[in-house]
Amino acid sequence: MIIDAKGTDTLQLALPVWAPGSYMIREFSRNLDRFEARDAESGLQLMWKKCRKNAWAVSTRGANRVQIRYRVYANEYSVRTSYIDQNQAALLGSSVFLWVEGQQAREHILRISLPDRWKQAATSLSPIEGEAEGLSFRATHYDELVDCPLQLGNFPEFTFEAAGIPHQVVMPGAGKFTRSKVEQDMKAIVEACTEIFDHQPNKNYLFVIQHAAKGGGGLEHANSTTLQTRADVYNQPERYVDFLGLVAHEYFHLWNVKRLRPEVLGPFDYNREVYTHHLWFSEGITSYYDNLILRRTGLMSTEKYQKTLLDGFNAVLGNRGDAEQSLAESSYDAWIKFYLRNENSGNTTVFYYRKGSMMGFVLDAALWHHSGGQYGLDSVMKWMYSRYAIQEQRGFTDNEIKDAFRLHLGHEADSIWDRYIFGREPIDFKRYARYAGLVLKDTQDYARKAYFGAAGSRNADGWLVTSLWEGSAAWKMGVQTGDILTQCADKEPDSDWIRDYKPGDAFKVEGKRDGEKMVFKGTLESPTFPRFMWTRDPNATSLEKTVYERLFQEAF
Numbered sequence: 226m227i228i229d230a231k232g233t234d235t236l237q238l239a240l241p242v243w244a245p246g247s248y249m250i251r252e253f254s255r256n257l258d259r260f261e262a263r264d265a266e267s268g269l270q271l272m273w274k275k276c277r278k279n280a281w282a283v284s285t286r287g288a289n290r291v292q293i294r295y296r297v298y299a300n301e302y303s304v305r306t307s308y309i310d311q312n313q314a315a316l317l318g319s320s321v322f323l324w325v326e327g328q329q330a331r332e333h334i335l336r337i338s339l340p341d342r343w344k345q346a347a348t349s350l351s352p353i354e355g356e357a358e359g360l361s362f363r364a365t366h367y368d369e370l371v372d373c374p375l376q377l378g379n380f381p382e383f384t385f386e387a388a389g390i391p392h393q394v395v396m397p398g399a400g401k402f403t404r405s406k407v408e409q410d411m412k413a414i415v416e417a418c419t420e421i422f423d424h425q426p427n428k429n430y431l432f433v434i435q436h437a438a439k440g441g442g443g444l445e446h447a448n449s450t451t452l453q454t455r456a457d458v459y460n461q462p463e464r465y466v467d468f469l470g471l472v473a474h475e476y477f478h479l480w481n482v483k484r485l486r487p488e489v490l491g492p493f494d495y496n497r498e499v500y501t502h503h504l505w506f507s508e509g510i511t512s513y514y515d516n517l518i519l520r521r522t523g524l525m526s527t528e529k530y531q532k533t534l535l536d537g538f539n540a541v542l543g544n545r546g547d548a549e550q551s552l553a554e555s556s557y558d559a560w561i562k563f564y565l566r567n568e569n570s571g572n573t574t575v576f577y578y579r580k581g582s583m584m585g586f587v588l589d590a591a592l593w594h595h596s597g598g599q600y601g602l603d604s605v606m607k608w609m610y611s612r613y614a615i616q617e618q619r620g621f622t623d624n625e626i627k628d629a630f631r632l633h634l635g636h637e638a639d640s641i642w643d644r645y646i647f648g649r650e651p652i653d654f655k656r657y658a659r660y661a662g663l664v665l666k667d668t669q670d671y672a673r674k675a676y677f678g679a680a681g682s683r684n685a686d687g688w689l690v691t692s693l694w695e696g697s698a699a700w701k702m703g704v705q706t707g708d709i710l711t712q713c714a715d716k717e718p719d720s721d722w723i724r725d726y727k728p729g730d731a732f733k734v735e736g737k738r739d740g741e742k743m744v745f746k747g748t749l750e751s752p753t754f755p756r757f758m759w760t761r762d763p764n765a766t767s768l769e770k771t772v773y774e775r776l777f778q779e780a781f
């Protein structure tokens with residue numbers, strides 16, 4: 226890199242320790258070596274030293290321009306890191322580009338030189354007209370430079386128009402797919418998302434769809450996204466719907482989180498963790514919409530859509546950690562808990578994607594009910610977007626998001642905030658289903674089965690306990706994570722080893738801990754997980770029927 230150094234004795238350069246959108250300290254500088262600094266005109270070497278784990282200080286010795294060279298090890302193929310092999314380079318700016326202290330707001334120019342065999346360079350940065358074909362780009366500032374991932378190599382690509390702008394899709398490693406089908410489905414998603422905010426802030430958009438046997442997920446950027454899926458996803462209807470959900474999720478983020486955002490989420494502090502109570506909103510509400518968008522576009526049936534909601538209710542009310550941690554805490558501590566999960570996480574933490582998504586249902590139902598069928602969550606999203614992202618061009622505070630909901634929902638917003646977002650009360654899903662004329666019931670299907678309370682997997686020695694549900698039968702018997710269970714009632718343990726038992730049955734299991742023989746005895750219990758279903762109330766009021774129609778896009 227070449228840096229303007231006029232009038233500076235020392236240049237300080239640094240590499241982010243995290244990638245915006247993924248709330249974990251990744252220490253990208255551990256992959257950087259062969260750092261070297263020269264006077265760009267004379268070629269003389271300049272002295273430098275490390276001044277933080279992720280920063281370098283260079284003495285300019287009066288140079289007008291300084292040239293920095295360094296090497297980055299890139300061997301992690303994910304949307305949150307960078308990867309290079311003989312066929313492609315998939316680069317995430319925050320893991321490879323240094324910033325120059327004090328010069329972040331200046332224009333940055335990127336020139337790429339490709340190996341001979343590689344013909345394509347995809348990025349949402351603006352190309353510089355008149356320079357080497359498609360290989361020179363301009364970013365208005367450092368934030369934009371690192372918010373535009375680069376995909377280099379040779380890969381299938383196509384472009385479609387939707388919501389008034391071109392959308393480029395590049396698909397490294399894709400298996401067989403029917404372009405017209407993928408294009409039609411993505412176009413429907415783009416238009417349904419744009420309709421909610423009634424505003425398309427981009428002039429162009431890039432989808433990078435990486436294909437890998439393992440891995441997955443996506444990372445949002447202001448005018449692009451990187452998604453990862455399996456090469457054969459296009460021929461597997463169930464998985465394909467999940468993939469479309471990911472497309473909807475990341476596209477929705479171009480508004481929610483990239484522009485409508487908590488105040489610490491841009492401009493970013495790349496040196497350290499940034500804390501917000503509202504990832505349940507940025508991620509959870511986005512997760513609520515990813516399925517809802519599929520429902521609205523007809524890409525997901527009402528039946529499947531309702532099943533995903535019921536599964537969500539079951540999972541939220543069945544998760545022990547929901548009693549220990551609030552949604553707001555889960556968001557704040559994402560850096561040390563959600564992103565650094567261990568075998569005890571299910572007992573102590575909330576999954577803010579899942580519970581936040583269910584809060585989307587709660588808020589949407591409550592808004593349609595409160596407004597007498599006049600407006601739902603879409604209106605609040607649009608209101609907040611126009612106020613904070615467009616008019617004021619800043620992030621919202623803790624009070625402002627609550628006020629936005631209070632304005633549209635009245636005092637029920639306070640109760641939802643106190644009980645379910647900052648509090649740890651179990652969500653009263655029955656009440657919110659009732660708003661849509663649905664009678665929600667726990668069928669207690671699970672309660673009749675015996676429950677041990679340890680999860681694990683088979684290995685050569687027996688059944689390795691990988692996690693334990695606090696307060697369960699296994700917990701009370703003294704089983705620990707890492708124990709190897711070898712025998713119960715003369716049988717070798719397997720995943721369904723207690724199928725012949727009932728709650729209340731005496732139970733004995735043998736095992737090993739650190740090579741020592743262990744015997745565990747106790748009583749099996751019934752699980753506390755709910756299993757919800759709902760039915761339409763034949764006496765539903767006309768408002769309840771309207772709320773149902775608004776939530777599910779079909780007649781009651």
Ligand SMILES: [Zn+2]
Nearest residue numbers: 474478508511
């Ligand atoms: Zn997300």
